[in-house]
Amino acid sequence: MTEQQGYWIGEAGIPWGEAEKLKWRGAQQKKRSYEQEVLSKFSQVSESFEAQQYGELNYAEGQYPLYGFKSRDWDQAKPTILVTGGVHGYETSGVQGALRFLIAKAAEYSQDFNILVAPCVSPWGYETINRWNPEAIDPNRSFYGDSPAQESRALMQWVASCNLPLMAHIDLHETTDTDNSEFRPALAARDAKVQTNWNIPDGFYLVGDSENPSDEMQAAIIKSVGEVTHIAPADEQGRLIGEPITQFGVINYATKALGLCCGFSDARYNTTTEVYPDSPLVDDENCIQAQVMAVTSALDYIRSKELS
Template sequence: MNDQAFYPIGTPGQPWGAAERAEWLGRQVKHRSYADDVLSVVDRLRDAFDVVPYGALTYGAEHYPLLAVRSRDWRDDLPVLIVTGGVHGYETSGVHGALQFLEQHGHDYAGRANLLVVPCVSPWGYERIHRWNPDALDPNRNFTKHSPAGESAALVDLLEPLRDIALLHIDLHETTDSDESEFRPALAARDGKPFEPDIVPDGFYLVDDADHPQPAFQQAVIDAVAKVTHIAPADARGEIIGSPLLLPGVIKFPVKQWNLCAGITNARYATTTEVYPDSPRATPQQCNDAQVAAIRSAMDYALAHRNG
């Protein structure tokens, strides 16, 4: 497949303009409710945690409050552990895994660490089950100060005071069949480039920081998640989504260079999870559980090695 003529919007070889973006936006449909699925759960957490508004997004008639959940007993002498989910709104277990962690295990870290959890960075995308925001921008390529993506700019501002003191940042994602059927073809069409198909890995994997790799940390997370769901094998080229393996189930990206979420801070320990919810070997609950296992193992490793 060497062109994107099959994609229903745009002209092959020509980047989208305003008309194509408007046509794309007109095709997006709301499938679920941020208020019902996310805000209602956050409300249940208010007795045990502080809920911090860090901005809001207004798209047309729709208004989305942006909320972070943080430790009530925040202390300056404790390490800071950051969890983000829902950077890509269609990656469901990132959102629900972050909330499940807070409900089931957040109290385990009281007095040991300061937790800051942002369960749904992209609420509009969550409701549309989409990767982009309404401007056809991918938040996870736009985590910069004054970003054109409002979701990204708000999170960067929230984390700015923690940039040099955060110990851990774990960002929760999924890789789905729709990456190949919809999102990568749409990206190619948007940018006027040919679509080059790839293989969707069957299983969980992690993305390390190519500039500051932490292989022992990544291995600890993989070992914990392997007890919950299967780890993605390499393809015939020895790669996962076009990247060579650093370790079994671990690849690496230049996260700061690409303006990815896990690179917002200078946390010593940082990783991006990738769950595969379309596998016949995994249920939705398993996917949530895998995210929780990743969070807990990442936090436990970081705390155990904070002085190492």
């Protein structure tokens, strides 16, 4: 990808203050409906799960109820897994993939797992197609104590209220061409820091936890997802988005240190998915299928490893 220069808000070398953040916020517009594209699908979810409103975002732009789904047959003896989508609201297949898993597949795993699904963690971001929340905060860098992001705080509190440790957390994401045309330039301007990574891998890949690697599970996911869509090849330096691969289609981050969603718990198994919906080799449906396959293959692996 070609590096983008400059941004329309702020001055080069000076981090944003409140005036710049308000200017950015005032330029955001609603482009799609959380109610129509997310909430309206809740009626399709199996009776095996109950909807729980775990919070509400109260912004000047409006109020957004936050919903998660929880297994009705909650059992202290079962391992608990969490699936999240829309931590970055603009990442459509993360939201729709979490919903599709919940509607079409989750009930098949209820006998073995307690299941939690938060399909759209950042609904304002979903509607305005944004990575940040209205306060120019990235929820996926804000999963830690005293988080400045309402979205992150609410999710962590809901999971904590279930009073069971997570065995696994699968966080569904995607990377689009707007990362380079909008979000990375905005980040560089907001923080007055030069962005050196402009690589967008063409295909599906995973981000694991360098402090808690799950290499075998990651390999199982990549193998299964490869039957649905293409896996992103490493670049000439053996890297994806500037990070060295640990195996085909996988890189690792220090997820807790970075405040990433998949690192906020002490889950034994965690991973973040990434698909590239702007690839000429995929369409929206293929991206959703890849997200669902990532979740089900992870659960199949954990079931065979931990429950057999």
